Amino acid sequence: MKPRSLQHGAAPRWDVVQPVRRVRPNGVSITGFRNQGAGAIDLPLIPYPAITVILECGDGSLTVNGGTDRSQRGSLVSGLHTGAMRMSGTNIECVEVRLSPVVAYRVLGVPLVEMAGGVVPADAVWGRAADRVRQQLGDAPTWDDRFAATEALLTRHGRDRPSVDREVAWAWDQLIVSRGGLRVEHLAESIGWSRKRLWSRFRSQIGLPPKHAVRLFRFSHAAQGLAAGDNAAQVAADCGFADQSHLHREVLAFTGMTPTSLAGAPELVLEDTTRAEGTFVQDPR
Template sequence: TGRIACLQIRLSPPLAVAVLGTSADLTGTVVSLEDVWGRDAERTEDRLRAAGTWDERFAIAADALGRRLDVRRSPDPEVAAVWELILTGRGRVGVDSLANEVGWSRKRLWSRFRSQIGLAPKHAARLVRFDHAAHLLAAGRPAAEVAALSGYADQAHLHREVKTFTGATPTAVAAAPWLAIDDLAWPTP
């Protein structure tokens, strides 16, 4: 019933690994920031609540993330390169071609990507493709056109993926307020 303000920060999977640590143990879970960062999270949240402007809040968040950034925890260069290839291809890339691109076997790619990013490469590609499709839906494009532009076999395939990721229909996703916040979740380089 009251007014709620929220600061949302989206991190690419490689950056999340460097800021939060190994993501495999967080996959499919919702945890508090305190569970990940300990007492530093509580201090950061207190500073955010006390901030008087959004500029202050963004500066506090950037400072907190910067302090937690640990390049030693960054994923292997090959894993980061595969993530970039997934983004560039908007999720429409095969795992075999990704493995070939970095000179790894499919099994090694799956294992390293999963352990360092927290998702299998195919699942990561599905999420990126879904993000692209969801933003096209939010832009008012018809579902059949979105399915074709996003690489789905047909509109029914798009519908199943949207339902899998959100529990909603493509029409409901198109009207979702979280899509109005940004143009896309993971901007390509």
């Protein structure tokens, strides 16, 4: 597989590699990153509706400054977040995994609400298995081998663990399909739950309250539009913001950047790999 390169300003170039074959299970995407060049990087991490796992496999250093005002070095897990975060380091080589919260609830085996808005070390989630996969990834001769080792880790830790409630999974899928364009009251009514019950179950199993998840999806849709070069006023209208000022405030809150700055750095916005497959896309009632 041939890596593609990304460049942000004068920062060192990134080589980006993705698996040729489709990753299993659904709701999982895996990407390899290699930071080329001697200079240090310092980049914002754009919020996305997925749990992010970063597994180091090189000799460089990687640090993420999370929304909890604490920094985390090395392999880590980042919960759903709606605030600005940054990544810094030198000579970074890593495998990044993005997990739908529906999948992450089972694979990680820890309450997602405990890591919402921040980052935790990978060994706090997987224990010594995180060190073993770090060694495997470092010894692997090819990116294909690294991706296979990562999939094996996810598969192994996803066995025999509880899944999210069927109703919660369905509600998450509806947010994917609508890109955050649904009211929480509508979701609760559709599954026959009270608003309070949906709020409680959704927050504990997904990691964010439903209304915060709606904001995250809406922002992610807007970021994709801005990165594609769409007019900010049109993006605001298409994504359900009250007006362009509302869009400006949300982008600033999520990234610490203005819409103009975000539009001028499309390489910071990850490709949209959210999939509404493999969970419960039919009404669960």
